[in-house]
Amino acid sequence: MKIAAIIVAAGRGTRAGGTLPKQWQMLRGQSVISHTFNALRPYVDEICVVLRPDDQERWEATGLTAAHVVYGGATRDASVRAGLDALAAQAPDRVLIHDAARPLVSGAIIQAVISALDTSRAAAPALTVTDALWTGENGLVNGTQNRDGLFRAQTPQGFHFSEIYQAHKDLTSPAADDVAVARAAGLDVAIIKGEERNLKITTKDDFEIANNMLGFDMDVRCGNGYDVHRFGDGDHVWLCGIKVPHGRSLQGHSDADVGMHAVTDAIYGALGMGDIGQHFPPTDPQWKGAQSHIFLRHAVALAEDNGYKVSNVDCTLVCEYPKIGPHQPAMKTALAAIMGIGADRISVKATTSERLGFTGREEGIAAIATATLVKS
Ligand code: MG
Secondary structure: OOEEEEEEOOOOOOOOOOOOOHHHOEEOOEEHHHHHHHHHHHHOOEEEEEEOHHHHHHHHHHOOOOOEEEEOOOOHHHHHHHHHHHHHOOOOOEEEEEEOOOOOOOHHHHHHHHHHOOOOOEEEEEEEOOOOEEEEEOOEEEEEEOOOOOEEEOOOEEEEHHHHHHHHHHOOOOOOOHHHHHHHOOOOEEEEEOOOOOOOOOOHHHHHHHHHHHOOOOOEEEEEEEEEEEEEEOOEEEEOOEEEEOOEEEOOOOOOOHHHHHHHHHHHHHHOOOOHHHHOOOOOHHHOOOOOHHHHHHHHHHHHHOOEEEEEEEEEEEOOOOOOHHHHHHHHHHHHHHHOOOHHHEEEEEEOOOOOHHHHOOOEEEEEEEEEEEEO
């Protein structure tokens, strides 16, 4: 069974503000029509986009490829008819007709409309009216309207292709939408449960609402870090910001806080922005003996500069000695203070390596860390 979609984008509506019609305005870095196209694409075999001729360049700028790109007419009916004409040569079985200005249509609605056509001549999503309805004149309410049986119509509106094509050919007077065209031809239209999310972007406020709704698609990044420092002479080690007494010290250009270095590299990793060695070259004498909180603070600030906040970090220290357990709470508190996040978002764990390898032979300490960053 072949399913096609027509995206009707020939309108000039500029109520949303700006000089561009709403379907060409940007929403989270993509044009509204790009969101709409990408929402439909997984569920249909081909898409026909109906444009105004002077929007051809704007369409090409989206980089999208539609099976058919045709020019619409002066009315919505004429535009849909142009789309149906384009599809007719290799007619699909079913066709969805959708407003370009509904970019947040869900896969669930699209699939529900397509499935409803198994048993219905036509199907379309709608929402019941929950607000009270008034009539008014000159700024005053002059009556109330019974809302029983009233629905707010949405798209995509779905049809068997041959039936809606014939209905458009037979149309004698303008229709509000394709459901009206279908009904004029005697086709029953099943009502599918719509979604508030499937709003039609009409005003500037709608852009804000759509933008907020897209905000729920969180941008989450994860990075890992790994570091090793060798033991040398000394009487303490710095681990995750805490000075721990020990019979030996870790060697390194800085204070050799292996745990904090792993955490720092995990944050750089999540950002895709290098590592400590790149930001603080060991060849640069100014970092000799540096305290590692400088590195960690830099990574956290870099995350914030790029719009991310650190959601959590998890660090595992690998060593036989010193024993980490007694210092874990202080390490969490120290990292939390440096990073400016709650200690409940930080984990410091430790393991031995069963006396195996360089950590098992107590030649040094290794640390691995994971960091999660969330776009704020
Ligand atoms: Mg290091």
